[in-house]
Amino acid sequence: MKQIEHLLGFRKSIKVVDATLRDGGLVNDFYFTDAFVQNLYKTNIEAGVDYMEMGYRASKKVFDESKFGKWKFCSDEHIREIVGDNDTDLKIAIMADIGRHDKNDFDQKVNSPVDLVRVAAYIHQMPEAIDMIEDAAKKGYETSCNIMAISNAQETDIKAALEMLGQTPVDCIYIVDSFGSIYPEEMARVVDLYMNAATKYNKKLGIHAHNNQQLAFANTIEACGDGVDWLDATYNSMGRGAGNCAMELLLGFLKNPKYNVFPVFKFIEDYVIQLKKDGIVWGYDLQYLMTGLLNQHPRSAIQFTKDKREDYAEFYKEFLS
Amino acid sequence: MKQIEHLLGFRKSIKVVDATLRDGGLVNDFYFTDAFVQNLYKTNIEAGVDYMEMGYRASKKVFDESKFGKWKFCSDEHIREIVGDNDTDLKIAIMADIGRHDKNDFDQKVNSPVDLVRVAAYIHQMPEAIDMIEDAAKKGYETSCNIMAISNAQETDIKAALEMLGQTPVDCIYIVDSFGSIYPEEMARVVDLYMNAATKYNKKLGIHAHNNQQLAFANTIEACGDGVDWLDATYNSMGRGAGNCAMELLLGFLKNPKYNVFPVFKFIEDYVIQLKKDGIVWGYDLQYLMTGLLNQHPRSAIQFTKDKREDYAEFYKEFLS
Secondary structure, three states, X not given: OOOHHHHHOOOOOOEEEEOHHHHHHHHHOOOOOHHHHHHHHHHHHHHOOOEEEEEEOOOOOOOOHHHOOHHHOOOHHHHHHHHOOOOOOOEEEEEEEOOOOOHHHOOOHHHOOOOEXXXXXXXXXXXXXXXXXHHHHHHOOEEEEEEEOHHHOOHHHHHHHHHHHHOOOOOEEEEEOOOOOOOHHHHHHHHHHHHHHHHHHOOXXXXXXXXXXXXXXXXXXXXXXXXXOEEEEEHHHOOOOOOEOEHHHHHHHOOOOOOOXXXXXXXXXXXXXXXXXXOOOOOXXXXXXXXXXXXXXXXXXXXXXHOOOOOHXXXXXXXXX | OOOHHHHHOOOOOOEEEEOXXXXXXXXXXXXXXXXXXXXXXXXXXXXXXXXXXXXXXXXXXXXXXXXXXXXHOOOHHHHXXXXXXXXXXXXXXXXXXXXXXXHXXXXXXXXXXXXXXXXXXXXXXXXXXXXHHHXXXXXXXXXXXXEEOHHHOOHHHHXXXXXXXXXXXXOEEEEEOOOOOOOHHHHHHHHHXXXXXHHHHOOEEEEEOEOXXXXXXXXXXXXXXXXXXXXXXXXXXXXXXXXXXXHHHHHHHOOOOOXXXXXXXXXXXXHHXXXXXXXXXXXXXXXXXXXXHOOOOOHHHHHHHHOOOOOHHHHHHHHHO
């Protein structure tokens, strides 16, 4: 059982990472207004958030620029328009999705407003992920690595990937519950596995959870209690499918006085509720529970949502047959 | 850390209690259609649910019968109209809310379709709760006791209440997170406290959680992993304010082959979604997070919801000023 001091006190090494534009962008194809992004940036500073992920830096060779908002591509110029010289304590992150990125799109850190390059990869893509990490680190960025969809990977393979990552310059390795299928009891064991490698190689650990089973926040604070320091959250859970750990829940939980939940409430009231009214849909629903339970990618559940279907039982039958 | 076998196997002593009509009734003043109740009963049987709580047996001296649906009062006659002789494995429960009940409304068990009388009381009402428990047990019912709002009670007082209850015929003592303010780490400690008394007096433990911080399911499975056997849930979380632990999540999690989540999906599709379309509102929202965070009764948040207010930040300020 964890110690009571852990709940009353706080750990300075904890970092809160706002992934609203990046994971939330998957819901609205990254078409955020400038006012949304500017105010989110301002709110993150007021709330004491440590990192703000501005989106993906997707390759324009892979994706058609005319079909997405600019935060799918996150050019240094577009980021500069929001953050200027970013003379604040809030660090700026972008994501490189392995196979959909181009490392030549990343300038030297000294020329960029970006602080952290977050590399996301499936476990079979580790060599390419490591190549990207090494390139970004050499250019002067902090780096992290998301090993995605681990609920479908073998422990032996995860251990091998952690060994490989341990030997890179990566600063932080993320536990990612892509399918929202992990229960807190399992999360504790996953953290144990990751912590062995993190301790051996002096790496930080992070957690990125999904809310298919209403466990994104619970799994995040379980991992936090087990020693994971970098915690991803999004405003009002905005994110693909069932969404992520809610920023308002996380900042309400964390006791470090540097965090302040009030501006988060205000931003949700002023900007996020409007997205929902405009018909942008995310959050817990039966179809996401089903893919979570069955440990599957949520894409079919997302399609179910897009099609405005309500025949939940039939959808479940489609999996069983 | 809990053992991996716990997640793969199952514990026969676990009982699932459907509280949809009772806690859900607080949202629609107990105006459920007969079709809803009949099909919920049928669904619970198909799903392998162990107890179905039909509602409160509130005193008609305290509440005006014309202002509520019949499940606020749960007469034996109305229950019989749904369950007949209830020749099934599903047991029938009703709740006696201390101070709002009349023990003379409870006939001898032999004349009643009710199996379990659930007594709910604040900690300062223990003597009256015990009087009710003893009366119901003498009449032949199983009994349980909810000690409500424990997040506002002192541990010393809870211990004293558990000692008092231990010496009654009560079958099961419930941990109740009325305000949805308890985190899983705290839940583990609360269970520890209750388990000491339960072991000493050979009582079962139960858990009734609220979803203010999206932790109702997480706290329920945390408690379950710590040895709590009676688990309350409601279909699609229907319940006061932020609602309860979702039945679909709980049955998806439990591994006993007697449980079957599919009929739950079907019932939600056929009956619960319609309630939402009719304008009945429950479930996680910022105002409930706020009362949960501040460890307060959700009544002001419920009023905020009823008034269709959206000025969340202003609502939070009202607490702080």
